[in-house]
Structures are given as structure tokens and as C-alpha cells.
Amino acid sequence: MAGLAKGLAIIELFADGRESLTVADAATGTGLSRAAARRCLLTLAECGYLAFDGKFFHPLPRLLRLGFAYLNGDPLPRVAQPILESIRDRTGESISLAVLDGDDVLFIARAIATHLMVTGVAVGGRRPAHAMATGRVLLGGYSAKQLDAYFSRAHIAANTPKTIVDPTRIKAAITQSRLNGYAINDEELELGFRAIAVPVTDIQGRLVAALSVGFSSARSDNQSMIEEYLPLLKDGARTLGQVLPRDILATLL
Amino acid sequence: MAGLAKGLAIIELFADGRESLTVADAATGTGLSRAAARRCLLTLAECGYLAFDGKFFHPLPRLLRLGFAYLNGDPLPRVAQPILESIRDRTGESISLAVLDGDDVLFIARAIATHLMVTGVAVGGRRPAHAMATGRVLLGGYSAKQLDAYFSRAHIAANTPKTIVDPTRIKAAITQSRLNGYAINDEELELGFRAIAVPVTDIQGRLVAALSVGFSSARSDNQSMIEEYLPLLKDGARTLGQVLPRDILATLL
Numbered sequence: 318m319a320g321l322a323k324g325l326a327i328i329e330l331f332a333d334g335r336e337s338l339t340v341a342d343a344a345t346g347t348g349l350s351r352a353a354a355r356r357c358l359l360t361l362a363e364c365g366y367l368a369f370d371g372k373f374f375h376p377l378p379r380l381l382r383l384g385f386a387y388l389n390g391d392p393l394p395r396v397a398q399p400i401l402e403s404i405r406d407r408t409g410e411s412i413s414l415a416v417l418d419g420d421d422v423l424f425i426a427r428a429i430a431t432h433l434m435v436t437g438v439a440v441g442g443r444r445p446a447h448a449m450a451t452g453r454v455l456l457g458g459y460s461a462k463q464l465d466a467y468f469s470r471a472h473i474a475a476n477t478p479k480t481i482v483d484p485t486r487i488k489a490a491i492t493q494s495r496l497n498g499y500a501i502n503d504e505e506l507e508l509g510f511r512a513i514a515v516p517v518t519d520i521q522g523r524l525v526a527a528l529s530v531g532f533s534s535a536r537s538d539n540q541s542m543i544e545e546y547l548p549l550l551k552d553g554a555r556t557l558g559q560v561l562p563r564d565i566l567a568t569l570l
Numbered sequence: 571m572a573g574l575a576k577g578l579a580i581i582e583l584f585a586d587g588r589e590s591l592t593v594a595d596a597a598t599g600t601g602l603s604r605a606a607a608r609r610c611l612l613t614l615a616e617c618g619y620l621a622f623d624g625k626f627f628h629p630l631p632r633l634l635r636l637g638f639a640y641l642n643g644d645p646l647p648r649v650a651q652p653i654l655e656s657i658r659d660r661t662g663e664s665i666s667l668a669v670l671d672g673d674d675v676l677f678i679a680r681a682i683a684t685h686l687m688v689t690g691v692a693v694g695g696r697r698p699a700h701a702m703a704t705g706r707v708l709l710g711g712y713s714a715k716q717l718d719a720y721f722s723r724a725h726i727a728a729n730t731p732k733t734i735v736d737p738t739r740i741k742a743a744i745t746q747s748r749l750n751g752y753a754i755n756d757e758e759l760e761l762g763f764r765a766i767a768v769p770v771t772d773i774q775g776r777l778v779a780a781l782s783v784g785f786s787s788a789r790s791d792n793q794s795m796i797e798e799y800l801p802l803l804k805d806g807a808r809t810l811g812q813v814l815p816r817d818i819l820a821t822l823l
Contacts, residue, residue: 386581
């Protein structure tokens with residue numbers, strides 16, 4: 318692994334929620350030798366991405382620049398933002414846009430509800446795809462062979478008593494979502510949390526992203542969610558699919 | 571320059587608003603040889619941070635992970651967010667928290683106004699410090715010697731007819747801001763845009779960040795801005811300074 322790849326792997330440890338790292342933590346977390354981990358951490362500190370207090374390395378604001386290399390460079394989140402906000406204003410609920418990053422769902426844009434009880438998912442956040450409405454929509458773009466490979470790799474855990482953990486049943490839910498044109502998460506990720514997601518496809522019908530609304534299950538049941546939110550999500554996805562710049566789509570697929 | 575530092579310098583070119591880069595662009599933008607730039611770009615593509623279409627490299631969502639290494643790892647933006655939102659709800663205007671990153675102001679948290687006319691500054695966005703209310707508050711933490719060095723490096727441009735471009739006058743404004751406990755930007759950055767900023771200091775009195783409100787100058791004049799917004803900003807800054815975790819402050823300074 319080149320020095321660049323090693324250093325980025327260490328930065329990603331912080332993205333997984335670590336607030337500080339020792340040399341030993343970085344070595345363990347990435348599988349690097351302590352010497353290699355130490356060199357990378359010191360380079361990151363020299364470049365101003367990490368602070369070092371003699372024992373722990375801490376993330377510094379300059380790291381934001383690296384993330385915004387994506388948000389500034391890719392028109393997709395920019396183009397999507399006003400569409401997300403318009404759906405948020407009509408539903409009052411949090412609206413998200415997500416893509417697959419490896420096998421994980423990665424949120425790339427959000428419009429946040431004004432309720433006290435909002436979902437904790439943030440732009441840059443990642444979740445396993447199979448247990449989410451958004452993820453099932455995105456896995457709908459996988460072939461049967463890709464799905465088999467996904468389930469051979471995936472760690473499937475029951476987050477709640479409602480979580481479907483049988484791969485055959487999850488695959489059936491993915492197929493059903495593809496046929497329906499939407500997927501639902503009914504408290505499978507967390508009790509009290511519900512979501513509905515629709516695919517965003519470009520003008521050539523290719524799956525680009527998933528648009529979703531997530532909210533407290535105390536505020537809406539599955540039926541009214543489908544009646545009230547689904548048409549707004551579908552409208553938004555259609556608009557977004559039409560305004561997406563062509564040259565960017567090629568890079569996403 | 572190590573491979574890691576080179577690769578990060580290339581990623582930062584996208585943060586400056588490039589939507590795509592050729593090998594030649596990356597070499598020119600970083601001062602690397604074409605061979606070195608090419609190796610870095612290909613490593614970044616292999617690691618899933620960039621897409622390559624045969625000519626251009628494009629940023630991929632995985633880059634977000636690197637930025638959120640900061641937002642997930644540093645408690646400051648998390649602790650600040652509800653405070654920013656509370657001030658936003660009481661003023662109706664956009665509230666920002668910023669730190670210095672090198673000589674630039676870097677926004678690390680935002681609560682966005684619901685007006686149609688909102689400011690375009692985003693988390694991860696950067697601006698030259700000297701022309702902003704936020705920047706003048708943060709430059710207030712520089713010694714006279716550090717300020718001289720800053721002005722010897724800074725590119726000072728008149729964005730509007732109101733922009734102060736004389737370093738002596740800017741220094742006087744910084745000193746005045748330090749004495750007042752707030753700084754004002756009265757259409758110096760853009761006609762029609764006004765802002766007021768206050769310092770956030772920790773329990774030991776060290777300058778940690780700046781808290782600001784920015785809005786259309788059509789909605790408030792300087793006097794009512796000071797009467798209405800300043801007390802709310804000062805309250806918020808005091809609260810934030812008190813709840814900041816001690817161990818993190820050490821890494822910011």
C-alpha cells in the first residue's frame with residue numbers, strides 16, 4: 318500500500334467516530350506497522366490535518382477541505398439541495414440523498430426537519446445498505462450475482478426485533494422495492510424510526526442515487542407515508558433526474 | 571514532499587472548486603512533476619476517491635468520508651450546532667461558527683436562515699480573513715508581529731467600493747474589534763451583505779472560534795444589528811465557551 322493510501326486509511330478511522338488516535342490505534346485500525354502508521358500520522362500533522370499533543374492525534378478543521386473537495390467538485394449535491402429543501406418544506410420531515418460507496422449507503426445531501434426528534438444521519442454518514450430503505454433501493458441496481466456477492470460479504474445484524482436478517486427475505490424485499498418503485502424501512506434500523514426511499518434515475522434510466530424521507534414512527538404510519546410522502550419523493554426524484562448534468566453521471570456509474 | 575502530502579494537495583485542488591482534473595492540471599496546481607501527479611491521481615482512483623474517464627479525474631462521494639473525519643472526530647461542531655440553531659430561530663438569520671485554517675476563515679458549523687436570500691457560505695467554505703467580520707475577530711488573536719506577517723502574505727482585493735484595502739486601516743479595524751468585543755462587515759465582501767461576529771473564548775480566555783450572523787443588508791442596518799443580534803451572539807458565544815470540552819481546546823490552539 319502506497320503512503321497516500323495508508324494515510325487516507327488512517328484519516329478514515331476518524332470518520333468512523335474516533336475522536337483521537339495513538340500510533341498504536343492507527344496501526345491496529347489499518348493493519349499498518351507502527352512505524353508506517355507513525356510516519357503517516359506525523360505527515361498528516363505536518364500538513365495541518367491533525368494536531369498532536371505528544372500522545373494523541375486529533376482531527377483538525379483542515380480535514381473539512383478534503384471532504385468539500387467532493388461537495389465543491391460534484392454538481393450532484395448542489396443540484397439536489399433546493400429539491401430536497403422543497404420536499405422538506407412540504408412534509409416537515411428530513412429529506413436525504415444517498416449513493417452507494419462500496420457496500421455502504423453514503424449520504425451526500427440533506428434537508429433537515431425542524432422537529433425536536435430528527436434522524437441523526439448526517440452528510441458523510443454511512444450505514445449498511447441492506448437494512449435501510451435507501452440501501453434497498455440502491456441495491457436494486459445490483460445484478461443477482463452482485464447481490465449474492467454482497468450478502469457473502471455483509472455483516473447482517475438485528476438492530477431491532479423487526480430487522481429482517483434472512484438474506485433470502487432481504488433479497489425478496491429488494492426485488493419488491495424494484496417492482497414497486499420505492500422501499501420502506503419500518504423500524505428495522507431503530508425502533509421509532511421509519512423511512513421511505515425512491516430511486517433517482519438519469520434520463521437514460523440508470524440508477525444514480527436514492528431520495529428518502531425519514532421520521533419518527535410516532536408521526537406517520539406506513540399507509541399515510543405512502544399516500545403523503547411517496548408522490549412528493551417521486552416528483553423530486555424525477556426533477557432531479559432531469560436536471561442532472563450528463564458528464565457527471567458517467568463518473569458515478 | 572511525501573506521497574501522502576502530494577495526494578492531499580491534489581485533493582485540495584477540488585476543494586478550490588475544480589470539477590475535474592487532468593494529470594497536467596494536477597501537476598500545474600500542485601507544482602508536482604506530471605509523473606508524480608499521475609501516480610497520485612491513479613492511487614486516489616484505485617482507493618475509490620476519484621473516478622477516471624480516460625482523460626479527467628472527478629471527485630467521488632467517498633471523499634466526504636475524509637471531511638467527516640473532522641466533523642465526526644471533533645466535538646466542537648457538534649456541541650455548537652444546537653446553539654447556532656437556537657440563535658437562528660430567534661433572529662431568523664444564518665448563523666455560522668468559524669476558525670482560522672492557515673490564514674483563511676474556515677466555516678465549521680452553520681444554521682441556515684429560511685429566507686430566500688441566504689448567504690452562500692457553506693461548512694468547509696473558505697474566505698480571506700481580513701475582509702470579513704469573522705476573520706477580523708479571529709485575526710484579533712494574532713500578535714502585532716503575526717499580523718504584519720499576515721499582511722505581507724495576504725492578497726487584498728476590493729470586492730466592493732466599501733472594502734477597506736489599506737492594511738493600516740484593516741489593522742485598526744481589527745484592534746477596534748478586539749476592544750469592542752465584536753466586528754462588523756458592512757458590505758465589504760459583497761454589496762447587500764452585512765455581518766456581525768463575536769469571539770468564542772474558552773474558560774481560560776483563549777480565542778477558539780468566531781460566531782457570526784450574516785444577512786441581507788436590506789433587512790437590518792448596522793445600529794439595529796448591534797442592538798438586536800449582538801446580545802444573542804454574545805450569549806451564544808458564552809454558552810459555547812463554557813460547554814467546550816477541555817481536551818479538545820488544546821488541539822485547536
